[in-house]
Amino acid sequence: MDVFDILGYACWIIAALLLFWMLMDFMKTNKEFEEDFLLSSREGHDEIAEQEKMYAAERAKQAGGSGSKN
Amino acid sequence: MSEAGKAKKQAEKPERISLLKVLGPAHVWALGVGIVLVGEFMGYNFSIGKGGALGSIIACWFIGLLYTCVAMIDSEVTSTVAAAGGQYSQAKHIIGPLMAFNVGLYLVFAYTMLEAADALVVGDLLVEAARDFGHPDLDPRPFVVFTIAILAWLNYRGVFMTLTVNFVITAIAFISIFILFIGAKGWNPGEFVHHREILTDLPYGWLGVIAAFQFAIWYYLGIEGTCQAAEEVRSVARSLPLGTMTGMMTLLIAATVTWYLTSGLVPWEYLGVSYIPQYDAARALGNPFVTVCMFVGTLFSAVASANGTINDAARAWFSMGRDQYLPVWFGAVHPRYRTPYRSILFLVPVAVSFAFTGLLDQVITFSILSGLLGYTFMPINMMRFRKLWPLGTIRRGYIHPFHPLPAATLFILCCITYFATFLGYGTQLLAMMTFYIVASLWFHFHRYKFVKRGEQFQMTWPRPKGY
Numbered sequence: 164m165d166v167f168d169i170l171g172y173a174c175w176i177i178a179a180l181l182l183f184w185m186l187m188d189f190m191k192t193n194k195e196f197e198e199d200f201l202l203s204s205r206e207g208h209d210e211i212a213e214q215e216k217m218y219a220a221e222r223a224k225q226a227g228g229s230g231s232k233n
Numbered sequence: 234m235s236e237a238g239k240a241k242k243q244a245e246k247p248e249r250i251s252l253l254k255v256l257g258p259a260h261v262w263a264l265g266v267g268i269v270l271v272g273e274f275m276g277y278n279f280s281i282g283k284g285g286a287l288g289s290i291i292a293c294w295f296i297g298l299l300y301t302c303v304a305m306i307d308s309e310v311t312s313t314v315a316a317a318g319g320q321y322s323q324a325k326h327i328i329g330p331l332m333a334f335n336v337g338l339y340l341v342f343a344y345t346m347l348e349a350a351d352a353l354v355v356g357d358l359l360v361e362a363a364r365d366f367g368h369p370d371l372d373p374r375p376f377v378v379f380t381i382a383i384l385a386w387l388n389y390r391g392v393f394m395t396l397t398v399n400f401v402i403t404a405i406a407f408i409s410i411f412i413l414f415i416g417a418k419g420w421n422p423g424e425f426v427h428h429r430e431i432l433t434d435l436p437y438g439w440l441g442v443i444a445a446f447q448f449a450i451w452y453y454l455g456i457e458g459t460c461q462a463a464e465e466v467r468s469v470a471r472s473l474p475l476g477t478m479t480g481m482m483t484l485l486i487a488a489t490v491t492w493y494l495t496s497g498l499v500p501w502e503y504l505g506v507s508y509i510p511q512y513d514a515a516r517a518l519g520n521p522f523v524t525v526c527m528f529v530g531t532l533f534s535a536v537a538s539a540n541g542t543i544n545d546a547a548r549a550w551f552s553m554g555r556d557q558y559l560p561v562w563f564g565a566v567h568p569r570y571r572t573p574y575r576s577i578l579f580l581v582p583v584a585v586s587f588a589f590t591g592l593l594d595q596v597i598t599f600s601i602l603s604g605l606l607g608y609t610f611m612p613i614n615m616m617r618f619r620k621l622w623p624l625g626t627i628r629r630g631y632i633h634p635f636h637p638l639p640a641a642t643l644f645i646l647c648c649i650t651y652f653a654t655f656l657g658y659g660t661q662l663l664a665m666m667t668f669y670i671v672a673s674l675w676f677h678f679h680r681y682k683f684v685k686r687g688e689q690f691q692m693t694w695p696r697p698k699g700y
Contacts, residue, residue: 167359167368174379181386182581188389189578192567201565203249204555206316206464206692219695 252317253571255393256466261459261476263400264544266483267537268344268455270406271351273484273491274511274531276451276597282505283657284445285436286496292442292449293492295646297485300453302643303608304481305633306615308474311460312630313622314692315469317573318552319460319545320607320614325556326692327618330684332610334676335669337553339607340461344546345580346600347455349587351539352377353596356588357508358531377588384540385581388547391570392465399540402533409530410487413494413515416523425518426497433501446646446653450601452488455538456480457607461545470630508593543577543584550576556689558680598658602665605654609647612640621697 193201281289307320316322321340325333356373363371387395417425435441459477466472491511495504498514507513515527551573554563567574587596619636633639654662 165368167363167366167371171372171375174375178375178379178382181382185386185389185578189574192569192574196568198565200250201568202555202561204251204564204566205249206322 250566250568251571252464252566252573253392254465254467256396256462256472258472258475258479259400260393260396261462261466261472262480262483263396263403263537264462264541265456265459265477265480266407267396267399267403268347268458268541268545269453269480269484269538270403270487271354271531271534271538272451272454273410273487274406274527274534275354275507275509277448277488277491278495278504278507278510280445280448280451281496281501283437283448284441284443285434286432286492286501286504288435288437288442288445289449289496289501290489290492292445293452293488296446296449296452296650297488299608299643299646299650300456300484301481302639302646303457303611304477305639306611306643307457307460308477308631309629309633310614310618311463311473311477312470313627313694315463316552316692317461317464317548319463319549320457320610321549321552322463323460323614323618324610325689326694327614327621328610330558330681331673331677334553334558334680335673336607336610337549337558338669338672339603339610340549341546341553341580343600343603343607344455344458344542344549345584346587346596346603348381348539348542348546348580348584350593350596350600351535351542352380352584352588353591353593354509354535355380355532355539357593358512358528358535361509361512362528374589378585380536380539381543381581381584381588384536384543385577387540388543388577389567389570389572389574392462392544392572395540395544396462399537402540403537406530406534406537407483407487409526409533410490410494410511412526412530413511413518413523414490416515416520416526417494417498417518419490419494419497422497426494428497431500432496436501440656443649443653444656446650447601447657450604450650451597452491453481453484454601454604455541455545456484457604458541458545461548464548470628474631543580546580547573547576550580557683557685558676595661598654598661599665602654602658602662605647605650606669608643609651612644612647615640621699622694623698626695626698 280292284292310323311319314322314326318337319340321333321337324336356377359376360371360373387398419426422428437444456477459473459480463469463473495510495514498517504510509531512527512531515524550559550563553559554561554576563576563579565575566572590596616637624632
């Protein structure tokens with residue numbers, strides 16, 4: 164057995180430990196929290212929504228301005 | 234946990250959970266370039282096998298034009314859609330559910346196959362290194378599984394660390410290309426790089442150049458993956474276009490330098506069939522330091538690519554789950570790490586299964602074809618986006634110039650690349666088309682009834698023109 168064989172075994176063991184850790188955490192999380200909460204995320208519209216509101220307000224202002232000129 | 238404990242835990246937490254907005258332009262660059270850069274270390278060289286060295290560089294620049302159009306179109310649309318899922322989310326908002334479902338599948342398959350291919354490259358590279366050290370029969374499987382497991386773990390634990398690691402290893406891999414340039418004295422043609430002696434005319438004529446388009450995609454495959462970070466970047470309108478466009482510039486430079494060095498160091502007949510061309514070019518140079526650097530560069534680029542693809546495939550799968558295009562169970566976010574943990578974990582055995590087939594060229598071809606289908610959707614998407622929401626009706630972080638020229642160019646180049654793929658992998662192309670048609674039928678007749686029709690649209694866009 165040389166260093167490459169040892170590396171191979173080490174890789175199997177570490178990979179198994181990491182997968183085991185993820186599985187354990189996965190089960191713990193599913194158990195600890197309500198399903199509705201875990202599934203409550205929405206498209207990240209917060210920042211763009213704010214910008215869009217400002218932009219809409221700007222548009223409305225411009226439309227109002229051009230309307231008064233006419 | 235008891236009901237009381239659960240209730241206490243629920244009382245302590247906020248009402249709604251979301252992915253974490255922590256990324257900046259450097260992370261977006263690391264995601265895009267990280268996924269792609271492995272193509273500069275292996276894969277691109279099959280285009281040399283198809284069309285000769287000159288054929289490959291012609292294909293490299295034409296495909297570079299294709300991807301520049303992809304990057305420009307993506308940057309404009311994504312700067313308005315702050316949602317994970319990238320092109321899937323774009324299709325959902327702009328075209329419709331069936332297109333969105335298909336685009337989502339293209340993304341998941343393109344990235345998961347690429348992840349499997351990257352893990353295979355890591356295994357093959359270590360087998361090659363072991364052979365150099367007198368160990369000819371190393372089993373690559375533990376290294377393949379280890380690569381996928383550790384990167385999945387990193388992705389599971391949080392996006393910031395995942396993409397920070399990607400930034401570092403991608404930067405090291407990128408620098409290694411320039412170490413080869415310095416080692417080969419690229420500025421002094423004739424000393425180590427011998428284009429004058431080893432470059433030939435087009436060995437298979439212009440048809441060979443067209444055939445080279447299929448593998449020239451490897452120079453850039455995956456840069457569109459930056460869009461998947463849209464829900465996690467701090468400033469979508471600024472970071473995404475900046476990260477994507479600088480990533481594209483980085484890749485154009487890396488692709489050209491890579492071609493220049495390897496085609497000047499190794500004859501095209503050999504380079505066109507090598508599985509690790511950069512490493513082979515360094516070995517041909519005979520400089521041990523450069524050889525080690527190219528080994529590290531190839532390894533890091535494959536790891537960075539696998540890392541980015543896990544991130545992107547999981548986001549696409551997660552988004553489809555969240556909108557119930559797939560079981561809603563996949564749309565969960567980890568309360569502590571704020572990652573789509575179920576999607577990440579679910580895709581691990583899928584990637585390992587593909588990797589264990591060992592069929593690198595088939596896996597790569599499926600990935601390329603899925604990517605190509607995604608690119609063909611983009612010009613249609615762009616034309617419709619500008620028609621339904623003309624300039625001035627919606628705030629864009631970036632407006633791409635010369636519309637509709639980039640969309641038309643992209644569509645024409647996609648058609649040429651389909652033809653190139655048909656020349657080399659006609660059966661796979663038809664098999665894959667059949668797969669997506671069957672999947673579409675399944676979605677239309679079975680899954681569509683579960684889709685959240687109205688609720689899936691969370692963006693506060695104005696009503697489309699004409700509606």
